[in-house]
Amino acid sequence: MKAKMLVALLTTFLFTGSASAQAKLNVVTTTEDLASIAREVAGDRASIESLARGYQDPHFVEPKPSFILKLQKADVLVAVGRELEIGWLPPLIQQSRNSRIQPGADGYLDASLHAEILEVPQGQITRAMGDVHPLGNPHYWLDPENGKRIAKDEADKFSEMRPNDRAYFQQRLADFTSRLDAAEKRWLAAIAPYKGTKVVTYHRSFPNFAKRFGLDIIGYVEPRPGIPPTPQHTLDLINEMKRQNVKLILVEPYFDLKTPKKIASDVGGEVLVMPPSVGGVKEITDYFKLFDYDINLLIQAIKKTGAGT
């Protein structure tokens, strides 16, 4: 008798539990790339919002109090990690008054944990090297393989928070992964003829992209990460580009174009404003369009300048 009652009680608890768990999962991400992938995985079972915009430098986001209001209500916070947001996210989390999303709590997800991270500094590092990220280059989402890993982590986290929707999230993850697989094949095929094309980038935003799609980054407009261009470095870079016949300069949308344009005119090359994030330009509304846009931009420019030859 007692056991039956216990079972009945437990069932009631379980049911009420699941009823309250039906509320939409409130997800806040730091960047639009993480938000786009989360949307793919979570479908209509979550409301998803990004703090930073895709055309903004993700290292330097202002910790506005309006973000605190968003974080206060969040069930899950997804961060890029690798100290990308170190200048602005910690005070926001601290003031969020939300125990669910404190680092280490269940609702905090560092999306970099399973991703392939490049440029992890070896040996002694100092700030003389510029604004180096001691945990490796945080621009890892620019490789679709890492996109899949981020998606898996997000799906697992959402499933953990909403166990009833596990099957839904996992099914959407499988669907996203297979669509991304197909798209990746398409992208790789499109850029295959230009494999090994040498380029220069402004900041070290594209190592994962370059590795996946076969670009050869021979230098940077910044002399060191986070340090603005200096005349001597610019001169050295121009000479090196001339020597190696490099025509393309990839610049993130949030950097000044003056120096890159000067370099381009000196070497007879071209400046590409290449968005590293979803939302970097209006047309890039999701993670797929990010690669569509960037790869198309590259191929057009390579054809125009003959940089691939």
Add this chain to the structure above:
Amino acid sequence: MRALRFVCASTVAAGLLVVGPSPASAQDAQALRREIDQLRRDFETLKQQYGDRLSALEAKLAVAGPAEAQAAAPPGAPAQPTAPVPPGAEGAGGPSGALPVYGGAVAASKVFNPDIAVIGDFLGAVGKNPLHPDPFGPGTEPRALQMHESEAAFQAVVDPYARADFFISFGEEGVGLEEGFITFTSLPGGLLTKVGKMRAAFGKVNTLHNHVLPWADRPLVTNNLVGGEDGIDDAGISVARLIPNPWMFLEATGQIFRGDAGPAEQPLFHASERGDVSYVGHLRAYQDITEDSNVDFGFSYARGRTPLAADAANAERLVTNLYGIDATLRWRPLQRSIYHSFVGRTEWIWSRRDQLTGLQRGNGMYLSGDYQFARRWFAGARYDRSNHADDASLLDTGGSFVLTYWPSEFSQVRGQYRRTNYALGPSANELLFQFQFSIGAHGAHPF
């Protein structure tokens, strides 16, 4: 692994079968050979099968990514380092075998050390100022060059419920705890609670450490009415709560302090009894205007005991009330956020200071603007005016132009031209300069 072991076992078994029976006749030998051949074929197919399975597994692992592969491998718990027992000790009743080394194991526990940063603030001044020889404080020493402050910051999470922040300031005259408090990040009811010594939430400038100010000095009104550089920085408890509403960010803060504030030379509040606590209340309203711009308003109130001269210890206990309004307008275009920005701020403060000589009703304000015109360059200006707290008939006014250069995020050079018209002495024209540099953990950017 299991597959490999199976392969080995079958190899041994096959070997035993071969060696085991001795041939009795040619027929037997033939049968045996057939059997061996069969076994050999079986073994080859087995080998093939397991080889295939192994390579499939390897491929799977490679696809899963290096991080996952790392995770799959056992973390290899670091062995406790050991040292041999010193010769002779074993026989003399000492311990036998290897001794554990305790010091070596703590390398891993260093991950729990707090984030440490040190910020140096070097100040200098050129020009005459007979009334205030120390250009940056209430002192009487003419300190033309000073290592004004070296601030050491230690910050870490305490446990799942709290974090702690310590800011220790090494000044020209000694060491002081600028702030040291615990913040409970996850109290019920959305309360953000701090306990310890902290800068009070009175207006804007009072909450800011020297190194995040947009000037080399502090405004006149801060020095005259709110206790100067030290300001209201006291031991106490602070509780802040967000007020839910559909329109804006609204935060109310209530603080209670021991009741001592301001520099020793001219204190703002002073507690001579346990009950002489001071109170600070602050209401902050913030609203985004556009993606690029926002406004921030604050209303502040502070109340504490007016310090009395020693000979007046038995006199009636008097109170100082402070009221403040602050407003900040910020503009920073998102897509060019590292190159251009503007911050306009103003603070108005009213002081009602009850003294033995009667109530003094002074007020003061500053208005300042800072424009970032290149990635590393900022230009700013400030207008100052303020009564004296203890004599509201005295009015000081002043103005400054500021130029700041950032070699990097971690250092800054600043020059400031300051003119001050004092009520009690000749005007002063000064050129202030500042070198500021920080090492250690990457702190958050101030907002």
